[in-house]
Amino acid sequence: MNVEEMKKAVAKEALKFIEDEMVVGLGTGSTTAYFIKYLGKLIMDGELEEVYGVPTSYQARLLALEAGVPVVGLDEVDAIDIAVDGADEVDPQMNLIKGRGAALTMEKIIEYRAGMFVVLVDETKLVEWLGQKMPVPIEVVPVAWRAIAEELEVFNATAQLRMAEKKDGPVVTDNGNFILDAKFHRIEDPLDLEIELNNIPGVVENGIFADIADLVLVGTKDGVKRMER
Numbered sequence: 001m002n003v004e005e006m007k008k009a010v011a012k013e014a015l016k017f018i019e020d021e022m023v024v025g026l027g028t029g030s031t032t033a034y035f036i037k038y039l040g041k042l043i044m045d046g047e048l049e050e051v052y053g054v055p056t057s058y059q060a061r062l063l064a065l066e067a068g069v070p071v072v073g074l075d076e077v078d079a080i081d082i083a084v085d086g087a088d089e090v091d092p093q094m095n096l097i098k099g100r101g102a103a104l105t106m107e108k109i110i111e112y113r114a115g116m117f118v119v120l121v122d123e124t125k126l127v128e129w130l131g132q133k134m135p136v137p138i139e140v141v142p143v144a145w146r147a148i149a150e151e152l153e154v155f156n157a158t159a160q161l162r163m164a165e166k167k168d169g170p171v172v173t174d175n176g177n178f179i180l181d182a183k184f185h186r187i188e189d190p191l192d193l194e195i196e197l198n199n200i201p202g203v204v205e206n207g208i209f210a211d212i213a214d215l216v217l218v219g220t221k222d223g224v225k226r227m228e229r
Ligand SMILES: O=C[C@H](O)[C@H](O)[C@H](O)COP(=O)(O)O
Pocket: 027, 028, 029, 030, 031, 032, 085, 086, 087, 088, 097, 098, 099, 100, 101, 102, 103, 104, 107
């Protein structure tokens, strides 16, 4: 199995948790894109009824509309039964780094509220400690980016303003903010760092998702494996 096949395998496995009349948080990224596509097919074929998706980004919204998943906003639902999303790193305690796609704020808002949060990754995302491979994306109010980047030096982190690829200048998030990618040496206490980063004025949200995942489906060469609490 190559990485793309692993992503498809975990996306299919996640469908087993979706039942009629569920409100489903729809994550962002290439792995969740498969899940949204497969979910739409089940809905269109009539195998799932009265299922609604709450998108975590414009990307998820567009994919859901294209696939035939009825979309509703967070402020239109009483509760989210389950959320399904990818991740950039997963440590052995199921703490995550997310936000490569700059959607971390809406992802955290929705996944924090979900009755169950299912994470979909291929085995390349597994790390011994958070920060091993990836920086922590931090969404910041635009005018504060430089002050926050300097303040992150206190945490021994080096932060870079994320630049856009098909637009001049910085990446602007779905919420109109900038992203700092902060490289930490080694994150010893993810929950503590998550809280501390959010205490910096001007930080909207950060990409550490500590203690929030209920189940991680890992695509491996030998099939889908599960990490759970
Ligand atoms: O902002 C983006 C998200 O946190 C994604 O869920 C994460 O980057 C994983 O994306 P992918 O499944 O494409 O690796």
